[in-house]
Amino acid sequence: MKIITCIAPVNIATIKYWGKRDTELILPLNDSISVTLSTDQMHSKTTVAIDPDFKSDRMWLNGKEQSVDNPRFAQCLKEIRRRVQDKHGDIADWKFHICSENNFPTAAGLASSAAGYACLVYALAKVSGISEVRDVSLVARRGSGSACRSVWGGFVRWQAGVRPDGADSLAEQLYPAEHWPPVRVLVLVVSDSKKKIGSTSGMQESVKTSKLLAHRVERVLPDRIANMIEAIGRKDFATFADLTMQDSNQFHAVCLDTYPPIVYMNEVSHAIVDFVHKYNQLANQVKVAYTFDAGPNACLFVLEPDVADVIAHLRHLFPPTEHSAANYVRGIPVVQHVQLHKDIQPLGTPYEKGQLKYIIHTKVGDGPRVLTDD
Numbered sequence: 001m002k003i004i005t006c007i008a009p010v011n012i013a014t015i016k017y018w019g020k021r022d023t024e025l026i027l028p029l030n031d032s033i034s035v036t037l038s039t040d041q042m043h044s045k046t047t048v049a050i051d052p053d054f055k056s057d058r059m060w061l062n063g064k065e066q067s068v069d070n071p072r073f074a075q076c077l078k079e080i081r082r083r084v085q086d087k088h089g090d091i092a093d094w095k096f097h098i099c100s101e102n103n104f105p106t107a108a109g110l111a112s113s114a115a116g117y118a119c120l121v122y123a124l125a126k127v128s129g130i131s132e133v134r135d136v137s138l139v140a141r142r143g144s145g146s147a148c149r150s151v152w153g154g155f156v157r158w159q160a161g162v163r164p165d166g167a168d169s170l171a172e173q174l175y176p177a178e179h180w181p182p183v184r185v186l187v188l189v190v191s192d193s194k195k196k197i198g199s200t201s202g203m204q205e206s207v208k209t210s211k212l213l214a215h216r217v218e219r220v221l222p223d224r225i226a227n228m229i230e231a232i233g234r235k236d237f238a239t240f241a242d243l244t245m246q247d248s249n250q251f252h253a254v255c256l257d258t259y260p261p262i263v264y265m266n267e268v269s270h271a272i273v274d275f276v277h278k279y280n281q282l283a284n285q286v287k288v289a290y291t292f293d294a295g296p297n298a299c300l301f302v303l304e305p306d307v308a309d310v311i312a313h314l315r316h317l318f319p320p321t322e323h324s325a326a327n328y329v330r331g332i333p334v335v336q337h338v339q340l341h342k343d344i345q346p347l348g349t350p351y352e353k354g355q356l357k358y359i360i361h362t363k364v365g366d367g368p369r370v371l372t373d374d
């Protein structure tokens with residue numbers, strides 16, 4: 001028996017993937033760009049055992065056994081086996097037993113499927129002796145498109161590719177995590193329940209009905225992608241932040257342009273957007289950026305020296321309940337004590353307690369890694 005345990009990170013798109021040109025092969029309409037988050041705070045963990053005596057493939061997710069007939073899961077196993085056959089034919093018939101868990105809410109628009117599939121495929125590849133990140137990205141894409149980006153750390157681009165078979169649709173690293181050390185990420189958890197409309201069906205509805213999506217893909221994204229890569233390259237936070245916010249807003253505009261419309265952001269999400277713009281306006285400088293995926297939770301990008309101040313303002317605007325106060329900010333400790341300016345009224349009046357459940361303070365991190373290998 002061979003057994004291996006791996007962890008893989010969450011990634012947050014700053015240029016969103018929304019829409020497929022091939023739903024079967026999971027080929028996107030556009031390139032996307034993401035930031036990989038540190039596994040210290042959020043990760044998927046997967047253990048894979050492989051043994052000649054196992055009778056069938058089996059899979060447990062967060063402790064519950066799942067069907068292995070899920071087509072995307074089955075596709076990942078098939079693709080790995082095809083590669084194993086080419087390299088080490090002797091173990092190609094062995095069955096897998098797989099245990100996976102996330103240390104953050106599943107399916108709440110917190111990129112859990114990306115980390116989950118990246119981890120699954122990385123662990124399957126490692127236990128089977130496949131080492132090319134390229135292969136891991138191509139196969140992870142078959143599990144969930146955004147998963148192909150979680151196989152790299154730092155700043156990542158998923159090339160949409162042009163080939164009908166998808167052989168050129170995979171992620172590449174633009175810059176490693178060390179490229180821009182002060183970048184911090186605050187995940188603002190507004191809701192940890194399952195999203196109403198999944199990304200897979202939501203984006204298909206947008207492809208069918210949204211004219212804004214076609215405009216975005218053809219007219220907006222080519223320049224925006226190039227500008228984003230340049231901004232990251234020269235560590236230009238203001239440009240990076242503007243592009244990130246504009247792209248999040250356009251993605252949600254596409255969702256509203258879908259017919260019937262898809263609404264992922266809620267009242268608290270919009271209050272967060274207002275806060276960020278007012279904060280930047282008062283600072284006379286772009287110091288914070290937001291981005292929202294297919295759910296109401298926000299991801300804020302901030303540079304390290306501003307984290308304590310931004311958190312202090314968030315705490316004031318979205319007060320924790322007595323119950324959540326002690327655990328309101330999780331992750332990297334915020335050491336600096338900030339005295340709020342007396343007149344912070346321009347940033348808005350405080351929201352009802354408990355509307356923001358908690359904040360995860362994290363940073364840019366590395367790709368998947370092996371924890372134990374026996």
Ligand code: DP6
Pocket residue numbers: 012013015016017018026032113143144145146147199200201293294
């Ligand atoms: C809004 O990767 O979850 O998070 O490929 O159908 O599994 P499938 O979709 P998925 O879509 C992610 C959409 C997004 C934007 C992004 O991460 O780029």
